[in-house]
Amino acid sequence: MQTSFFIAAAALYAICAFLPSRQHLAISIGTALGWTLHGLALWGDVVAPDSLRLGFAVMLSAALWISVGFYWLDNRNRALDSLRVLVLPVAACAVLLPIAFPGSAITLEGKTVLFPWHVAVAMLAYSTLTIAAFHAVLMALQESHLHALRGMINERKGGWFSIAIARLPALLTMEKILFRMIGLGFTLLTLTVVSGLVFSEQLFGKALTWDHKTIFTLLSWLLFGVLLAGRHWRGWRGKTALTFTLTGFVTLLLAYVGSRFVLEVVLHRGLA
Structure with a gap:
């Protein structure tokens, strides 16, 4: 089905x-x-x-x-x-x-009732920040398109993708949407990190281990936190925001999705 x-x-x-x-x-x-x-x-x-x-x-x-x-x-x-x-x-x-x-x-x-909720919040965090990364890529393409005089003059010759990029809202509007996504994703990721650190014994049946997953997740959380702080206190935007967003997303990807791909596809092993 x-x-x-x-x-x-x-x-x-x-x-x-x-x-x-x-x-x-x-x-x-x-x-x-x-x-x-x-x-x-x-x-x-x-x-x-x-x-x-x-x-x-x-x-x-x-x-x-x-x-x-x-x-x-x-x-x-x-x-x-x-x-x-x-x-x-x-x-x-x-x-x-x-x-x-x-x-x-x-x-x-043997898992507590907290475990499914922890997984659900983690999935929502990864998903929301994935949207933000995708949105950041669109903004980078949009900015590149704006600097391409030929694309600006005759966008219809660039194919459907070029037309779609050219018709995106203003960069400032796209940027506001991006930071709303990052704010929500960071909140969900914070809940994931806190629940994992504080309730590790109840969630996973063992004490917290500082493996690659934990380290990459914390590093991603730190990158997104610095980005939001820089946006609030220093007005970060443009390339700085895009760089932090994509770097934080790739780090988060390595924390879970990348390692799962290696285990399941390359090494043919199950989830740990």
Whole structure:
């Protein structure tokens, strides 16, 4: 059942990505339906009796599920239709990843009721900051496009991607959206870090270990914290904000998704 839902969601995302913008109602309904099927498939794939199934593919798929939901709502409020044609094709690919890489099950036996909540908040943190990183890349491309005189004069010759970039909102608007995402992601990541540090014994059944996952997560948390502090006290923006955002995201990616990819795909091992 989950496989059928994943495939159906991918098909709807792909169709809605390339429908003409005048088909706004069809796009809105199709995207909402695809997002619903995607969420149901993820729930059925991750949640099992007395266990959770996790892995790098599920994390990336969940991140794009959050992304689609965010941009669907944002598109309704701000008419950011150009973001649709950029986000949905990526989501159409990411939604299929759990089929190829199902991950491994984590038993809930012996775990406290805090454990599923810790996992849920962590996934939301990773997903929100993934959106922020994707948004930062769009801003970098947009800024590059603004400096390309040929693209500014005759954007229609650059293909659909160039047209979508050219039609993005003003950089200041994009920047405000970016920092809202980072603020929410940092709050969720703080809850993840605090719960992991304080309740390690109850959550994982063992004392805190300073492995690569813990170190990279704390380093990412520090980078995003410095960025928000610099934004508040020094007015950081532009390339500085983009550099901190992408560096923090890559660090967070290495903390979980990268290590899971190596274990599951390269070394063919289950979750630790």
